[in-house]
Amino acid sequence: MGTSAGTSDQIERLRAEGLAALAASRNESDLLDAKGRFFGKKGAISEILKGIGSLSVEERKVVGSEANRARAELESVFEERLASIREQERVAREGLDRLDVTLPGRCQVPGHRHPISQTMADIISVFRRLGFSVQGGPDVEKDYYNFEALNFPPEHPARDMQDTFYVESDAGDLVLRTHTSPIQIRTMERMRPPVRIIAPGAVYRSDSDITHSPMFHQVEGLAVDRNITMADLKGLLTEFCRMTFGPGKPLRFRPSFFPFTEPSAEVDIQCVICGGGGCRVCKNSGWLEILGAGMVDPAVFGFVDYDPEEFSGFAFGMGVERIAMLRHGISDIRLFFENDIRFLSQF
Amino acid sequence: MKIPYSWLKEFIDTRLSPAQVQESLTMAGVEVSSCRFLGEGFENVVTAKILEKGQHPNADRLSLCRVTDGAVDFDIVCGAKNMSAGDVVALAKVGAMLPNGVEIKKAKIRGKSSEGMLCSEQELKLAEESAGIMILPAETPLGKPLADALGLSDWLLEVEITPNRGDCLSVLGVARELASITGEKVACPETPICEDGPPIGDLVSITVTDKALCPRYSARVVTNVAVAPSPGWMQRRLSLCGIRPINNVVDVTNYLLLELGQPMHAFDLDRLNGPRIDVRAPSEPMAFATLDGSERKIDPGMLLIWDAAGAVAVAGVMGGLNSEVTESTTRVLFESAHFDPASIRRTARRLGLSSESSYRFERGVDPGGTLFAADRAVSLLSRIAEVLPAKGFLDVGGGPARRRKVTFRPARAARIVGTYYSPEKCKEIFERLSFPTETVQPGEWDVSVPSYRFDIEREIDLIEEVARLSGYEGIPTTYPESKAPEFSADDRFVDVTEKACDFLRANGFNQSVNFSFVSGRKWERLGSLLGFDPAGAVRVKNPISEDTTLMRPGLITGLLQNAADNTRRFIEDIRLYEIGKAFGKAYAEGHFEESRLALILSGKRLPSAWSGGPVSVDFYDIKGMVEGLLLHLGAGPLHPVPTNARPFLEDGKAADILANGECIGWFGAVRRELLAEYEIPGPVFYGEIRLQAATATPRPVGIYRPLPKFPPVFRDLACVFPAGVPVGDVLALVRESAPEIEEAVVFDVFTGEKIGKGLKSVGIRMKLQPSDKTLTDADVHSIHTKVVDLLENRFGGRIRTA
């Protein structure tokens, strides 16, 4: 054993080597190994303490305190490293059981309903809530139901309002229905008032451009009872528009002409694109035509044997594509019938 | 129909601006779809005179002009050559924004400043092209806005007339309509005529044989006519309204067609044999050359105008070449008649010849206005040309105008519209319409309707007049008395389709909507693949294209086309469905329509398969989807059976589904030949469901059975069968073999060398559910033995040992 100064140098060297060994430890056993070598019960620093009996009291005091300080420091670094290594090992161990929640699950990605079908369903649902019941009818229709009983006499220019497809037939005049209004007649033939129906379906007109398709869809409505008035029609359609386009959209009822209603009206809603200021879609009028309507013409009641002095009624009709185009901002009607999945997935 | 505002003003001196006229007419039911200022872009363009014209010192192609607007002189550099000093031209001053979008600024061109531009007709959008700048008539006053000088300080109203309002197809008609809205008065022009010519009776005679088809025929004659171009103002109005000017005589007839709504015809009197006119339909088919140069096939029943030798016009539709007014014409007969609307429409349609005349006659021309129009024609022609009108007129079927009387009850109006209209209010509206009223008894009036209002025949027509002229905005909004809604078969069908859409959406399907008409040629060409029966086809007589000639017998071609189109768009997994009708002639008479749901499937089973690699769909995916959907809709029990009745499906990979003995649908792999036709790589699977048949019987309400009190026992057995044995039959047999067997499912099917050629191994798991005791080993063993024996006897099955 040498001088106290030599012993101090030795402690300092052991401290530095001990710290380096701890820092280099990659796992718990490296750490324990370093502890054993430098500051464990049989470590180098403990050995020094055991040998200080040969020194003077003064020297013993100095060396003892240096050695204890070095051992305490190493001890504390050891604890820190141990905790950190244990945490790393835990993370590594548990990582094997931990799953990537961002990988896709095993399920179908839901598909999309066609916007025409969606809009039609929404319209039907609104009117069913308002007390209307659904009625269907044939697409291939008799001239009588499509025109005559709806007060379009033969050779009447009102027939020019709808370019008609005719069907080859031995059994009289068959057409592809130009509107779902024939269902009005078929329903009234079958039942007595009160009648409250909506008639959804495909209709056909010989016309094709960016706003006209040779096949499109309509929803037609009819209510017949005692004391049904045009004010009731206005109230019902106002409610329908509120439920379909949201509140606060002004409506405008404008006189018009349909052979099977009188008085007749066209219903405009304030342009949903420009809010009434005028734009390309509303042709700068601020209004969009969305519905045709009116009071059932007494001549129609004549065809189904209802007494027009006893009963009155209203009818209304709308184009489903038109409403879908307004709702979704679609400008070309032909897109509906291309069935491009990239288009369908947008709705 | 187009109407210049200035023309309308000649008939009603309205206080309303053009925009107000547009709004008022539209809100009364005569829709004015546009109202365009004709002088748009002519601000700062004025008339000016060229004082000097010289050469630009630095450019050969440019002239240097000094022009004056009467007050100020301007230096203008101009590229045109067609003008000379003294010409009156259109000067666009600095600040003008021309109709072609060019803004005029002060400029220096090749060192010379230019204080504006001399305009060509093309630059002013008055013509498609022009050779140089526009030269105005020498007498044009200087410094006037160009719009005024050209009569373009005007508005053009575009009016949409509904088929019931033939009376509004004229300036006069729209003026009357406006008067009924504003209460202003309509002023008809005076028709002074200097009848200095010979009496008309000496010149021509008129008979009408078919009085039913021609209730009135009025005529006037003018002599000493010099046929020439009509004056600029008349030509301009005709052009604005879309009619090409021809000559003064023809232009007068067209002018009155627009102004009074009375179609007229001008005959060259010297080319009429007799001269004599008769109106009648031929009894034999014949040919006739109309003045457009076409040879027309005339059928009996088509009304013609005849002279002593033959036909000279198709009444109300088009005149003939043989009596047309030409440059050498000197004597003219103006025809102004009323023809039966339906007859004119039939003729025009059968000839495929719709004219401005026939359009108006079809919708009703005022029988009370024919003579006034004839007078106006002669009076107007006298104003624009030197003529000698014959004395008097001819008027077959003339007489005082007939007025229709229609009953009106104010209380009835209130009942229909749902708001109160006072008798005073109704009276005032009828007054504005020129409908005199007369009280028959308290609360009931006779309203007398002028001859031009063909649409007013019944009380409801009068109620509409009151409602629309009072304004629909005044009608309150009430709500119809509520009633318990019906629940119809179609309501149930809507619910079924909603359920189907939800199910398919959840299973990754997108919905298609295809046309109900398909290409008949394609279905015929692929007839044997599609199972097309031409005798049962429903065909469109007048299709819009080759692709829309046949009402679809099934939904498959639409979905195959959608699959093909989407494949071309780089979409790999196709899952599409459609709900729509199929059409056919099932029976001798009539046709049938059936709602179907079809689905098409190809590509991967799941959109994202990141472990184990992607799995492609196969036959059992379409089967599962179709059966799952049917069960979801409440159909069942389902019995799939192999079928060869669906030629569009691969033989051996196709099945029909029976429920309660009826075929409610089919599914399978689409035939390779069809996929090749559509250029789809495949494989593709398809199913089609007959929706009504599938959901005809709603699923019965479930009745509670007590839940089992004893534990079930599960037993597996592996059994080897000849490969042709249907597993479905095996499972059915197992289920029936003992009351304890509650369920039998297949958990494994395989073939291979180990099993033996022509054999397959089927693993079956049975659930044995006792109802009254716990099963003992002996019970289970006895059931197992029974099943094994049955399988062996019925299907030649034997238990597989290891």
Ligand SMILES: [Zn+2]
């Ligand atoms: Zn708008």
